Amino acid sequence: MASLTASKVLKPIGASGKLFAFALDTFRQLFRRPFQTREFIQQAWFLASVTIVPTALVAIPFGAVIALQVGGLIKQFGAQSFTGSASVLAVVQQAAPIGTALLIAGAGGSAIAADLGARKIREELDAMMVLGIDPIQRLVVPRVLACMMVAVFLNGMVSVVGVAGGYVFNVGLQGGTPGAYLASFTALAQLPDLWVGLVKALIFGLLAAVVAAYKGVNAGGGPKGVGDAVNESVVITFVLLFIVNFVVSAIYLQIVPPKTG
Amino acid sequence: MGVEIEIKDLTKSFGNQLIWGDVTLTVPAGEICVMLGPSGTGKSVLLKTIIGLLKPDRGSVVIEGVDIASCPEKDLYEIRKLFGVLFQDGAMFGSMNLYDNIAFPLREHTKKSESEIRDIVMEKLDLTGLLGTEDKLPGEISGGMRKRAGLARALVLDPEIVLFDEPDSGLDPVRTSFLNQLIVDLNAQIDATFLIVTHDINTARTVPDNIGLLYHKHLAMFGPREMLLSSEEPVVRQFLNAQVVGPIGMSEEKDADELEAEKDMDLPPLPPIPMQLEPSNGQPRRSQRDPGAWCKENGVEPPPGSFEENMTMTTGS
Numbered sequence: 196m197a198s199l200t201a202s203k204v205l206k207p208i209g210a211s212g213k214l215f216a217f218a219l220d221t222f223r224q225l226f227r228r229p230f231q232t233r234e235f236i237q238q239a240w241f242l243a244s245v246t247i248v249p250t251a252l253v254a255i256p257f258g259a260v261i262a263l264q265v266g267g268l269i270k271q272f273g274a275q276s277f278t279g280s281a282s283v284l285a286v287v288q289q290a291a292p293i294g295t296a297l298l299i300a301g302a303g304g305s306a307i308a309a310d311l312g313a314r315k316i317r318e319e320l321d322a323m324m325v326l327g328i329d330p331i332q333r334l335v336v337p338r339v340l341a342c343m344m345v346a347v348f349l350n351g352m353v354s355v356v357g358v359a360g361g362y363v364f365n366v367g368l369q370g371g372t373p374g375a376y377l378a379s380f381t382a383l384a385q386l387p388d389l390w391v392g393l394v395k396a397l398i399f400g401l402l403a404a405v406v407a408a409y410k411g412v413n414a415g416g417g418p419k420g421v422g423d424a425v426n427e428s429v430v431i432t433f434v435l436l437f438i439v440n441f442v443v444s445a446i447y448l449q450i451v452p453p454k455t456g
Numbered sequence: 457m458g459v460e461i462e463i464k465d466l467t468k469s470f471g472n473q474l475i476w477g478d479v480t481l482t483v484p485a486g487e488i489c490v491m492l493g494p495s496g497t498g499k500s501v502l503l504k505t506i507i508g509l510l511k512p513d514r515g516s517v518v519i520e521g522v523d524i525a526s527c528p529e530k531d532l533y534e535i536r537k538l539f540g541v542l543f544q545d546g547a548m549f550g551s552m553n554l555y556d557n558i559a560f561p562l563r564e565h566t567k568k569s570e571s572e573i574r575d576i577v578m579e580k581l582d583l584t585g586l587l588g589t590e591d592k593l594p595g596e597i598s599g600g601m602r603k604r605a606g607l608a609r610a611l612v613l614d615p616e617i618v619l620f621d622e623p624d625s626g627l628d629p630v631r632t633s634f635l636n637q638l639i640v641d642l643n644a645q646i647d648a649t650f651l652i653v654t655h656d657i658n659t660a661r662t663v664p665d666n667i668g669l670l671y672h673k674h675l676a677m678f679g680p681r682e683m684l685l686s687s688e689e690p691v692v693r694q695f696l697n698a699q700v701v702g703p704i705g706m707s708e709e710k711d712a713d714e715l716e717a718e719k720d721m722d723l724p725p726l727p728p729i730p731m732q733l734e735p736s737n738g739q740p741r742r743s744q745r746d747p748g749a750w751c752k753e754n755g756v757e758p759p760p761g762s763f764e765e766n767m768t769m770t771t772g773s
Contacts, residue, residue, distance in 0.1 A: 313550075314550070317545060317547060317550065318543045318544065318545065318547040319547050319548075319549055319550065321504070321509055321543065321547065322541070322543055322547035322548075322549075322606075323549075324509060324533075324536070325507055325509070325536055325539060325541045326536075326560065326561045326564065326565075327533045327534075327536050327537050327561075327564070327565060328533075328564055329533070
């Protein structure tokens with residue numbers, strides 16, 4: 196009985212250990228030649244094509260909500276001229292990486308998990324190993340790198356679209372002035388804010404791809420197994436991303452002092 | 457020329473569930489072996505353990521002096537180049553057409569030019585009767601064709617060992633016969649070691665040189681074809697002759713009551729041993745033995761009517 200409880204308690208630790216081992220394997224295979232350039236480009240293109248439109252569509256309301264919320268709040272303080280700055284800060288530092296993460300995990304990660312899971316149950320991955328080729332080097336590494344790259348680009352896109360959306364709503368609906376919105380950009384925001392947004396996107400892309408690939412490669416039990424793998428990979432990635440976002444933000448705010456006035 | 461597979465005390469379990477234990481056998485070089493067993497006895501697991509896709513709990517699988525069960529990953533990838541494996545559904549790469557699928561191992565592991573690759577791929581396509589389908593995607597062809605394509609891909613690197621995972625599942629009797637003939641012809645041609653996992657007794661009775669039977673979590677018997685086909689051992693006899701009477705029940709094993717009930721039932725007589733399938737060009741294979749040779753050597757009287765031409769293939773009663 197005691198050993199049964201122990202094994203139940205230890206199970207999640209074992210699972211995360213396996214995920215970590217998988218990530219390490221992927222890292223090791225990263226340096227094995229030949230690098231799969233073709234697969235990398237194909238995957239990057241594929242990920243971009245499934246994420247660009249939804250990301251843009253998410254970014255507009257994201258920017259708008261921030262503009263409305265912050266704009267309203269700031270008006271009450273009588274600091275309308277800083278709306279632009281607040282908007283940039285919120286979008287670039289938080290909204291852009293989170294929006295990117297949701298789309299990368301939801302659209303990109305699920306596609307990766309489904310693809311690898313289907314290959315797993317069709318025994319394609321086994322066949323590959325038998326033919327002397329490591330599926331991690333061949334399939335997982337290009338996907339992880341592609342996912343990281345696309346995440347960074349998407350982050351840039353969300354930033355631009357979000358800030359532009361905020362501008363439209365602030366100027367069009369809240370009666371803000373274009374000059375004040377643009378001129379206050381640099382009042383509170385600073386260059387490291389942009390960097391941390393990019394770094395976050397890079398980490399999110401990595402996490403989403405590694406989790407999705409791990410779940411896909413370990414799918415089992417027929418078509419239902421693939422469905423479960425996709426489902427689990429999206430849920431796990433979401434949870435992980437929000438935790439990591441919190442940690443990175445906390446560390447960033449500690450080491451980079453906010454700009455004053 | 458084929459290499460030997462030496463399996464010793466192999467044990468595998470998933471969690472607390474033992475799949476099979478203490479499996480010891482030697483698959484002789486260049487011969488055709490069939491591994492039989494009721495559904496769910498871990499035949500495919502055995503196959504995957506032999507190629508190192510699954511790690512056994514105990515025991516060793518030695519091929520050319522390398523123990524697959526314990527060697528490092530690097531050696532494993534190296535030794536796997538000796539293998540050709542036909543997976544249950546062919547396991548073709550869905551994103552490539554048949555030509556690229558079959559050319560894949562050549563492009564990965566050899567420095568052959570595209571024209572040399574083309575010659576080899578076309579030869580294997582011809583061998584498996586797939587000429588003209590090379591531009592098709594695996595999703596666009598039938599299951600039987602996918603299997604043959606999988607076989608073509610397994611053969612391009614001139615393997616020393618070819619493993620077949622249920623080559624006859626999901627095929628009609630005619631296609632199964634063609635595939636069996638192809639297996640025998642291939643063995644005559646390339647002299648590799650063949651290990652076939654199946655539960656089709658017709659294949660088991662006519663194709664191999666040796667038969668093994670996995671039953672109740674262990675290897676019940678392994679030996680020359682005639683030894684098993686003339687065996688009075690209840691499990692072997694029941695399975696190879698597809699009978700209801702015997703220790704194998706609908707779910708794994710019969711219980712004591714059921715065995716008691718059929719205690720007095722007469723076992724139907726052993727059906728005659730059929731002729732072994734010969735290569736279609738009439739040239740005997742290197743490992744082929746004369747019909748009845750084993751029985752004569754060991755003083756076993758084969759069931760009446762054995763080794764007659766055109767005998768009936770029906771089994772059971």
